[in-house]
Amino acid sequence: MKAAYQKEGLLIVVSGPSGVGKGTVCSALRKRMPELTYSVSATTRAPREGEKEGVNYFFKTVPEFKKMIENDELIEWAQYVGNYYGTPRRFVEETLKEGKDIxxxxxxxxxLQVKQRFPDGIFVFLLPPTMEELKKRILYRGTETEESLASRLGVAEDEFKHIHHYDYVVINDVVEQACERIQAIITAEHCRKDRLILSD
Amino acid sequence: MKAAYQKEGLLIVVSGPSGVGKGTVCSALRKRMPELTYSVSATTRAPREGEKEGVNYFFKTVPEFKKMIENDELIEWAQYVGNYYGTPRRFVEETLKEGKDIxxxxxxxxxLQVKQRFPDGIFVFLLPPTMEELKKRILYRGTETEESLASRLGVAEDEFKHIHHYDYVVINDVVEQACERIQAIITAEHCRKDRLILSD
Structure with a gap:
């Protein structure tokens, strides 16, 4: 008898309302877990100074992006402020097959789109400790008008209703603590009984 | 809106075949997680030197122990080498109500007895990396004859068949790594969506 954990990597989705601190938490996580692969999005928005093709984004023209949608090359996509953003399927699938977590x-x-295609993924909802705190974080960015703040908070309230589609909820009170929780979730998921392989 | 994790503590069961290193791992875990409460067993065996009532065991006479069984005061019990061992229900339930993990x-x-009474508990099966390794660990204790070794390994093989009743499997290759995994499981379980409380 020999016991080992399954070789295929885990797909981990960290999501949550705009302003909750997804970017900050994932940057901190990247330092903490260099062994984790980060999915690189495709976008039609122009590269900002210092951004590199294949590192920050895969930069695409609008026709190229539309072709990717048609060819089912994206596991999720959306349009924000006139630009397209999406997650290329191939990079995700290849990383998982190599046995690496992404x-x-x-x-x-x-x-929610990813969950339909990867129901075995691990879905983490990042939550602000309070609505007041979310409001503060959005205002802190200094890019909002009264009106757009109200609209963002309204969207967040709607998004909370999807929490039941997720496996875990991580309250982002302190960034380092949120990172620790996500890291623990990844370690624990690797230990789930279903991921054990017993051979002779 | 205010987000918080559920206050009730978690019941964590660490189990596995004799010789796998449950005692060693749990001692190391105790140093690592002093905030975790450890259940104290009741037993009819005589106290060894240095053992303290209520710390190492609750020492009971055989009639006292049998009374506890009758009164349903034990959430599991068994007999080993002529002595009774069991887990008192009250201490477990009170600790959980105080919001502490046990x-x-x-x-x-x-x-398996505990699982029937606490189906929401978190069940961790500690597994040796190989059967060869388990054999080595049992032999290392130096208390086994050829015959009793074979019988212990036979029991272990039977016990492996119950892995599917457990939630997690932790391979005890390196003690510190096994501890890290159990700690991660506890942290992750606290983050499960079902344990979130959203209030207004």
């Missing part, structure tokens, strides 16, 4: 940092709508 | 280190048969 992390997707995406919006709630995108996460 | 860890039970018990044999496989006992764990």
């Amino acid at each position: 992390l997707l940092e995406i919006e709630v709508q995108g996460a | 860890l039970l280190e018990i044999e496989v048969q006992g764990a």
